[in-house]
Every structure is written in C-alpha cells, then in structure tokens.
Amino acid sequence: MTWLIPPVYLVFLLLLLHRYTQRRPHLRSYPPRTSGPLISVIIPARNEALNIETCVRSILGTAYEPIEVIVVDDRSSDGTAAIIEQVARSPEARSRMRLVRGAELPAGWFGKPWALVQGCRMASGTMLLFTDADTRHAPELIPRCVAALEAERVHLVSVLPRQEMVTFWERLVQPHVFLALASRVGGLERINRTRIEWDGIANGQFILTTRAAYETVGTHEAVKDRVAEDLALAQAYVRHGLNIFLAHGPEYMTTRMYRNLAEVVEGWSKNLALGVPLTLPPIPLLRRAAPYLMWLPALAWLAPPVWWALHGGGWALATIAISLAIWAVVYWAEKAPVRYALLYPLGAGIVAYIMLRSTWRGGRKIEWRGRHYGTGYPPQGL
Numbered sequence: 180m181t182w183l184i185p186p187v188y189l190v191f192l193l194l195l196l197h198r199y200t201q202r203r204p205h206l207r208s209y210p211p212r213t214s215g216p217l218i219s220v221i222i223p224a225r226n227e228a229l230n231i232e233t234c235v236r237s238i239l240g241t242a243y244e245p246i247e248v249i250v251v252d253d254r255s256s257d258g259t260a261a262i263i264e265q266v267a268r269s270p271e272a273r274s275r276m277r278l279v280r281g282a283e284l285p286a287g288w289f290g291k292p293w294a295l296v297q298g299c300r301m302a303s304g305t306m307l308l309f310t311d312a313d314t315r316h317a318p319e320l321i322p323r324c325v326a327a328l329e330a331e332r333v334h335l336v337s338v339l340p341r342q343e344m345v346t347f348w349e350r351l352v353q354p355h356v357f358l359a360l361a362s363r364v365g366g367l368e369r370i371n372r373t374r375i376e377w378d379g380i381a382n383g384q385f386i387l388t389t390r391a392a393y394e395t396v397g398t399h400e401a402v403k404d405r406v407a408e409d410l411a412l413a414q415a416y417v418r419h420g421l422n423i424f425l426a427h428g429p430e431y432m433t434t435r436m437y438r439n440l441a442e443v444v445e446g447w448s449k450n451l452a453l454g455v456p457l458t459l460p461p462i463p464l465l466r467r468a469a470p471y472l473m474w475l476p477a478l479a480w481l482a483p484p485v486w487w488a489l490h491g492g493g494w495a496l497a498t499i500a501i502s503l504a505i506w507a508v509v510y511w512a513e514k515a516p517v518r519y520a521l522l523y524p525l526g527a528g529i530v531a532y533i534m535l536r537s538t539w540r541g542g543r544k545i546e547w548r549g550r551h552y553g554t555g556y557p558p559q560g561l
Contacts, residue, residue: 302390359530
C-alpha cells in the first residue's frame with residue numbers, strides 16, 4: 180500500500196498550487212479612499228528602537244487624511260521613547276503624532292492588550308487602526324482598507340502582508356510555520372463574515388475597525404489575558420454578530436517578525452500552544468489535546484527521507500521528490516529563495532521542536548520582550 184503515498188503528496192501539491200494562484204480577496208480590488216473620518220492609528224512599542232521610526236514615517240506618509248498617530252511606549256529600555264519624540268517634532272508629523280508613556284502592567288494583563296487600551300483612551304478617531312511597530316505601510320494601504328471596510332460593509336478589516344525574511348534561519352523556518360497556519364485557515368472566503376466563532380481570525384499586525392464595533396465587543400480589555408489577542412478579538416466580533424474581513428495586501432504592507440533563530444523560536448513558542456486550540460471547535464478534550472498533537476504533521480516531511488535513508492524504497496524517493504516540489508512552491512510563494520526547499524526536513528524538524536516547546540511552556544512560562552508571565556495566564560475556554 181506504500182505506493183499510495185506519493186499520489187497523496189501529489190494531490191497536496193496540486194491543491195497548494197491552486198490555493199496560491201487563487202488568493203482572494205485582494206486589496207488591489209478596492210480603489211483607495213483618501214479622505215473620510217478621523218482614523219486613530221495606535222502602535223504598541225516595547226523596545227522597538229530598530230523599527231519604530233521606519234514604521235511611523237511610513238504611516239505618516241499615507242495618502243489618507245485625516246489621521247492621528249498614537250505610539251504607546253510600553254516601558255521600553257532601549258531609547259524607543261526618544262526616537263518617537265524626535266519623529267513627533269519633525270515637519271512631516273505636522274502635530275498628527277504623539278507619545279503615550281505606558282503605565283505599569285496591571286495584574287491579569289498581557290503587555291500588548293494593555294498598551295493598546297492605553298492608546299485607545301487617548302484616541303479621538305471614530306475609526307481605529309491597531310498596527311505593530313515592525314510593519315511598513317505603503318501610502319495606499321490605509322486608503323484601500325477604508326475602501327474595503329465600506330464596500331464590504333464590515334466592522335473590521337485585517338491585512339495579510341508580505342513577510343520579510345533576511346537571515347538564513349528566518350528564510351528556512353518561517354515558511355514552514357506559515358504553511359502550517361494556512362493549512363488550518365484555508366481560503367479567506369470561509370473566514371470573511373463567518374458566523375462560526377472558532378473560524379474568526381485577524382492579523383494583529385493590522386486591524387482597522389470602527390470605534391463603535393470595538394467598544395461593542397469590550398475593547399482589548401475583553402482579551403487582556405490572551406497571548407493571541409488578535410485571534411481572540413476577531414472571535415469576540417463574531418460572537419457579537421459583527422463582520423470581519425481579511426484581505427491579501429503584500430504590495431501595500433510588509434513586516435519582519437523576527438531577526439534570528441532565537442527570536443523565531445521564542446516568538447512562535449509564545450503563540451502556538453495558546454492560540455491553536457482557539458481555532459478548533461469548543462470541545463474541551465479536543466482543545467486540550469491539540470497542543471500535544473499539532474507537531475505531528477511535521478512527520479509528513481520528516482518520515483519519507485528518514486525511511487529512505489534507512490531502508491531505501493521507490494515510494495520514499497518519489498515522495499521526497501514531490502515534497503521538494505511542494506516546498507519549492509511554498510518558498511517561491513513566500514518570497515524566500517527556492518533553494519531553501521532542499522533543506523525542508525531541517526525546517527520541518529525545527530518547527531516540530533518549536534511546537535513541542537510551545538506545548539511544554541504554554542500556560543507555564545511565557546517570556547516576551549523582557550517580561551515573564553507565569554501560570555496565571557492559561558488559555559480560557561479549554
């Protein structure tokens with residue numbers, strides 16, 4: 180029966196090609212709207228000295244008016260606040276930008292939701308944009324998102340950007356994580372306007388929403404104890420009968436999540452075990468088991484080369500060849516060098532390790548940007 184294995188991989192390859200060539204919806208479908216209600220752009224920043232100036236200047240260069248930019252310095256120790264103040268005094272800021280110095284983190288909160296809530300309290304806009312300090316915005320990004328929100332008559336718009344990968348380990352590992360996440364999400368058509376709570380997803384790197392809708396779901400205070408606060412917020416919108424909408428926008432937004440292997444491991448260890456269960460039906464046994472099982476799909480990439488190395492076999496060799504084609508497509512689609520496909524078993528092994536590490540640490544020991552969260556932060560609803 181081993182002869183059936185290569186055709187299964189071939190079917191996966193064909194499905195993958197179809198998905199990548201039929202990505203919908205796309206921001207380019209929405210003609211930019213360059214004026215409208217005031218948008219308050221809120222950026223949480225903790226030790227973001229490497230990123231914050233480029234991010235803020237890209238937002239200030241938007242073709243949309245009017246905006247205000249509120250950067251919440253979440254008690255940084257690396258000069259982030261000084262950089263923000265310098266940009267705020269620049270001619271291009273034109274009094275549209277200000278710094279909020281974050282207060283001490285209260286008990287029961289994660290850092291990012293707390294920073295966003297503080298920024299929102301200072302915001303004047305009837306529309307709110309939550310975006311991360313490691314993002315870069317093209318001038319048409321906000322105008323097209325405003326147009327999408329209005330044309331689709333939804334309450335929240337989120338964008339899937341182009342992920343920048345520079346170092347060897349970023350390029351090797353990140354596409355594996357993105358494929359794993361995309362395999363759960365599927366096409367955005369099943370996410371947009373969903374009424375199934377566990378299908379609700381948003382990308383916390385860019386969330387545009389009306390203030391009225393945001394306040395209806397209880398703001399980020401409603402997800403204050405969630406690591407994957409963007410996922411939990413989107414599900415709160417669904418739970419309240421509000422419409423969410425995701426779109427592909429790689430031409431208009433880029434982000435570089437991590438800069439080395441240590442950051443890749445730490446960042447995904449923080450998110451996976453506590454986020455993945457929330458994307459599954461609310462069956463307690465299923466959600467509790469998910470973190471312990473989510474590494475198993477990596478065996479699909481590890482088992483054939485290991486078997487072939489130990490025992491040989493035509494089916495294993497054929498499966499390896501098809502797997503190489505699969506990963507060549509993935510790396511091409513993610514704008515990483517296609518030659519990295521030759522190392523796909525190594526990438527799969529590292530992702531399996533990250534998932535196991537996330538399971539072991541999730542809810543026990545979470546570390547991020549110098550903060551340590553202990554057992555007081557279990558994922559709710561499990």
